[in-house]
Amino acid sequence: MKSPHPTIGGLLRSLRARNKWTLKQMSERSGIPLSTLSKIEHDRLSLTYDKLQQLSERLNIRMSELFAEETVNGGVPTVTARRSIGRVRDAVRIDGKNYESFYLCPELRHKRMTPAVTHLRARSLDEFGPYARNSGEEFVYVLEGTVVLHTEFYDPLPLQRGESVYIDANMGHAYVIGADSEAATIMTVSASDDDQGALEALMAAQGTR
Template sequence: MRGIRARNQWTLKQMSEKCGIPVSTLSKVEHDRLTLSYDKLQQVSERLDIRMSDLFAESESREGPVVTGRRSIGKIEDAVQVTTDNYDYHYLCTDLRHKRMIPIVTRIRARSAAEFGDLVKHHGEEFIYVIEGSIEVHTEFYDPTVLEQGQSIYLDSSMGHAYVAAKGCEEAVVLGVCSSSGEGLLDALMNLRSNAAGK
């Protein structure tokens, strides 16, 4: 947030007027004393006409890809949380820009394909590992399959898919890693989750 404000040479008051977030809140965010909710991040993104992923990075992007030396420690308490009817997403390592892999810890609450709704699809591939409970995986071209704790699946994300808690399981927790060779994967995922949340 501070970087965006500095690049535009805005005061805190000007930034507040443009994005609709109180000055005191912006100050706390800039000094790492407060984290904006997903709804507020979406509001800032829309009002400032910038990508959602640009709000997660701590420093300005560099020209060209960074070849070596990148790292980020993923802590669940620092994750960006997005809640939808079916899932609670925790996006990890959001301080790095232009990632080819998006790590997400997800709590799955939907208990049937009917409750979940339409299958989702996006570009790239994804890997899902079951940490707690068991899940039932629904895909566009395959019969549903159940994965128990410790099991995993790798699939083409452009194929319609959905993850629901398996029979007898109230909720499940999975680690997902979404990847793509193209740019903008995080934005695509956030827009997908946002649309799902709005249903």
């Protein structure tokens, strides 16, 4: 049965088609073995978020480009006047050990921010394992349950539904389910350093800085 969500395999096929790469060329560029890449493209294997980060670095593209479906017109217009309605049923699902994330608005390319709805799985830092680290900055809003944010420089921070936090995502961090909750869901909006620079340039051009 076909997945209701865009898949990593489908997105990689679109990325390869946009760049006119053969499967072998993409394998050489990404460092993913040819047979493994073929299985990913046919949705027989998937990639964790960490592996996706490594892939974006090897291909020298933004993470937001990995989560963008192919569009008819290429290029980035100066003024996009675009709009995208984020629905979980249309999102790209990434299933990992600690998080189940749904990356919203996948049809938009060259996004300056990457929005996602994430269900937490770990209930302690020990269960979570090594801290996560992402390029750029991250805003998190608690949609459901109690969340505890662990970071390498601060004491654990409990966050209730409706509360939020903004962090340097390069800092080691982990979101876990609070002791008084059965489950917890967060909304994240992240921007890499390159994306943020583009956003600041746009704000300056519009006179909003």
